[in-house]
Amino acid sequence: xxxxxxxxxxxxxxxxxxxxxxxxxxxxxxxxxxxxxxxxxxxxxxxxxxxxxxxxxxxxxxxxxxxxxxxxxxxxxxxxxxxxxxxxxxxxxxxxxxxxxxxxxxxxxxxxxxxxxxxxxxxxxxxxxxxxxxxxxxxxxxxxxxxxxxxxxxxxxxxxxxxxxxxxxxxxxxxxxxxxxxxxxxxxxxxxxxxxxxxxxxxxxxxxxxxxxxxxxxxxxxxxxxxxxxxxxxxxxxxxxxxxxxxxxxxxxxxxxxxxxxxxxxxxxxxxxxxxxxxxxxx
Numbered sequence: 001x002x003x004x005x006x007x008x009x010x011x012x013x014x015x016x017x018x019x020x021x022x023x024x025x026x027x028x029x030x031x032x033x034x035x036x037x038x039x040x041x042x043x044x045x046x047x048x049x050x051x052x053x054x055x056x057x058x059x060x061x062x063x064x065x066x067x068x069x070x071x072x073x074x075x076x077x078x079x080x081x082x083x084x085x086x087x088x089x090x091x092x093x094x095x096x097x098x099x100x101x102x103x104x105x106x107x108x109x110x111x112x113x114x115x116x117x118x119x120x121x122x123x124x125x126x127x128x129x130x131x132x133x134x135x136x137x138x139x140x141x142x143x144x145x146x147x148x149x150x151x152x153x154x155x156x157x158x159x160x161x162x163x164x165x166x167x168x169x170x171x172x173x174x175x176x177x178x179x180x181x182x183x184x185x186x187x188x189x190x191x192x193x194x195x196x197x198x199x200x201x202x203x204x205x206x207x208x209x210x211x212x213x214x215x216x217x218x219x220x221x222x223x224x225x226x227x228x229x230x231x232x233x234x235x236x237x238x239x240x241x242x243x244x245x246x247x248x249x250x251x252x253x254x255x256x257x258x259x260x261x262x263x264x265x266x267x268x269x270x271x272x273x274x275x276x277x278x279x280x281x282x283x
Contacts (some may be wrong), residue, residue: 012048026263135165218280
């Protein structure tokens with residue numbers, strides 16, 4: 001059963017942008033009771049809560065509908081900014097058609113699976129073993145639409161899927177440099193490499209929502225655990241990394257949550273934040 005949205009007539013003073021996988025979600029893709037309480041605590045302290053993830057917006061909406069304190073989503077690494085119902089889409093950024101096709105063809109030439117995010121869902125131009133591998137990772141279903149339809153479908157991002165060792169070798173050899181010229185790329189999983197529109201990151205999406213809410217960057221805190229959170233950490237006034245994050249991600253954050261159960265790391269991060277609030281967040 002989906003819970004009714006919690007709404008307030010008092011405008012939020014602050015904004016908390018929260019990653020999903022590895023941050024708010026535990027190992028079984030669920031929100032622990034402790035993390036749910038931490039979300040409620042943030043709202044009580046004057047924060048608007050927004051989920052900020054690389055996931056498809058439809059996939060995020062399913063998670064958000066069970067979190068009544070969440071009104072907004074920044075999906076697909078920042079490419080869509082919308083309310084949970086997706087009735088109000090503030091922004092959608094898409095890849096140029098020619099760029100998306102070039103990325104897809106280059107992925108196929110290397111034997112990688114190719115998946116893309118259209119507004120309606122995850123699609124692929126061809127059925128491959130990599131596409132099946134992506135479905136196993138994401139727990140979502142990819143629709144095979146054929147190459148011709150793929151060419152003319154507006155795409156938020158394109159994803160390559162391959163064994164970890166093959167992506168390692170491709171990146172080390174500079175295999176994405178020509179393709180990546182003028183667009184944003186990130187490795188979001190050991191088997192997944194992503195291509196987004198020029199300049200679009202979680203920071204871009206959260207900044208768009210912050211402008212809509214009348215909240216400045218100094219009053220924004222980002223929570224995350226991976227490379228795709230670093231642009232948000234750099235833009236927001238404050239940031240909290242999860243303890244399992246790689247050293248360079250932790251180094252890019254203002255605070256790091258204490259070590260402990262991964263399922264409650266976000267709750268510990270909120271405790272650290274509230275105990276050390278910087279001036280822009282009411283400290």
